[in-house]
Amino acid sequence: MKRLLEAELIYGRLLDVSEPHLVERYNKALEAFGLPRTNLKQFSIDMTGFAPEIADELGDRDYLDPNRVNRRFIILTPDQVELPVVHTSFSNTAALMHEFFNANARAINAITIRDALYGEIEDTVSVVNDVDDLLSINEVRFRVLSAEDLLDKATELRTLVDRLRTVPDAWSDDEMLNRMVELAKQAGDIRQNALVPDQLVFRHEAFWANHFGGVYVFLDGNQTTVICDPSVPGFRRSRPWQVSYIALDDYQRIFAFLASTKRLELPRASWVEASGLLQHRADMTITNLVNREDPRADLAKADRIWLQTWMHRNAALIAEDGAYPFLQEALRIIAATGEIRMKDVDPWGRFLLVRALPDHPDQWLVNQLISQLTPFDFVSRFVFDKQGFYDSYEKFSEKFREFVVETLTRTYLKDKPAFRQRLYGIGEDKGNA
Template sequence: MNLLRDNDLIYGRLLTIEEPHLIERYNKALAAFGLKPTARASFEIDRSGYSPQVAEDLGDVNYLDPNQINRRFIILTPQQIDLPVVHTAFSNTSQLLFEFMTSNQRVINALTIKDVIYGEIEDSVAKVEDIEDLLSINQVEFKVLSAEDVTGKATQLATLVDRLKQEPDAWRDTAMLEEMVDLAKVTGDIRENALVPDHVIFRHNAYWTSHFGGLYVFVDPGMTTVISDPSAPGFRRSRPWQVSYLSLHDADKVFEFLLSTGRIELPRASWIEKSGYLEHRADMLVRSLIHQSDPKRDLGKADRVWLQTWIHSNASLINSDGTFPFLNAAKREISQLGQLKIEDVPPRQRFLVVRARPDHPDAWLTNSLISDFVPFDFMSRYVFNKPAFYRDYEDFNEVWRAHVVATLKDTYLKDKAGFRQRLYGLTD
């Protein structure tokens, strides 16, 4: 993974922590979780406070996610809201943290001046043993603590302030007044700085999870849809009136689900032609076929002319695979008719020519699912399905790794927002 790290394709955009007081606070949070403190003078963290360097020292990549459920977090600074989440068992962890930090921005700003915020994103399940455990999670609650207990002391001070206001003789209680002074030395003026988060419960909606080899959950009115390998424990076991189970290997039924629930855009000239979507798929395919036929070939200097020459010279391979001719035929039909008759396309090839509806709340998750059916498109895998991309990368040889990294660096990393907007219509 060193090549990925050196090119900011893994653990990129993290925040460096090197101030002694922040490292001390981080260690207090680690101690509260029963973990060894870090001796590093500098390390990086993501939005959740996860640090690849601390994980390496502890020998545990799941040190903030011990059972891949009830995710822990450590917040040292409000700046973390702008960071990615680089290691999680649930795709919506990043969004839940963003909602929590946005909803409690004033509290986090005030608390992190004095203290570190840590805790768990808690739900009703302590350990996931089958699909039903996942489906029982409807909402999560942020259990918030702080090393110096500033939050607890602020709550205690607020209670005493209320007592002072409501009980006529409370001002005569010298011990209580002294206690209030001591608490205020820690909390400051709680009238000006709210120190207790008041938005801690959030909905747990559609997501992907790494449990059972990778599983998708989509939520619609009256029906929840699970898409996974049928070998996952609990698959099709219960509640058929509430839960629909689809095999991740059944391209026909998965596509029909995405289409019937309005999650995908069908191939129409209005977006296909201006996006270059089919050209992108074809380019990814050809590069993959070249690598399969000659694993040691360096594609670093392969320009468009060279690629076109290779296509002509390897017509039999191209035709036997069938994907490139299909993409060319689809492009011609869309150019002539303005659309492609999707019902005439074999189920698995349908995923080559569709994308998630950009305005749908599940657009990112849907594009991630689509990428599972188009694994040769490593760029789409990287953008929407990083866990799958990193698994694929482990099996790449050194030549292909170098090419993949160079391609991502020279295209996607140069203009992430522009790339996503052009190909997928996404504006954020």
């Protein structure tokens, strides 16, 4: 992973923590979780407070994600809202954290001046044993504490203020008045600073969970659709009258579901030609074939002439694979007619021609699913399914890793919002690195 780290393709855009008082607040949060204090004087954190260096020190990447459910968080600064989430078991962790930051901005700003917030995103289950456990998660509650007990002190001070206002002889209680002065020195004027978060409960919308090799859950009113490997415990057993189950290799049913629920943007000239997405995928099929045939090939130095020569010499291989000629023919048809009749396309090829509908709330999740179904497109896989990308990267040859890093640096990292907008029609990153 050294090459990825140097190129900031893993653990990128994290926040440096090196000020002693912030390190100490972080340690108090770790202790509250029952974890050892860190001996590090400097580390970097993501939006949830996860630090790769501390994960290495503890030998536990899930130190803030026990049982991979009820995710923990540590907030040292409101600036964390601008960071990605680099390690999580649920795809919507970043979205939930964004909602929490936005709904409680005033309290977070006030508290983190003198304290750190920590706690858990509590689900309705403590352990995931089957699909039904995942489906039972309808909402989450943020259980919030503070490292220096500032929240508790503010709550106690508010209670004493209320007593002072309502109990006639409270002014004569010197012990209570002294306690109020002591608390006010630490919590400040609670009439001016809203230290208690305003909203702690949030809906658990459509998501991907990394349990059982990956489970997609989509919500449409009272109907739920689960897409995963059919060997997952509980597949087709839970609430069959309310839950539809689709196998991850059933391209026809997956496409029918996404298209019928208007989550897909079908191939039309209006976006295909401007985006360059289909040509991008066509190029990806060729580089994938080159690597498959000769893992030692130096694609980082390959120009168009080299690739054209390779394609002429390997025409039979390209025809047998089918993806490149299929995409070239699709581009020709779109240029001539403006669209493609998807019912005439074999199920295996349909996901090569589509992207998530850009303005749909599930756009990131749908693009993640598409990238998993078209794994040769390592660029899209990196953008939408980083864990899947990292797993694939580990299996690449050294030469191909070099080419992958160079390609991502030259294309996606150069201007991420512009790249996402052009190829996929979306710009907001939702906390992704």
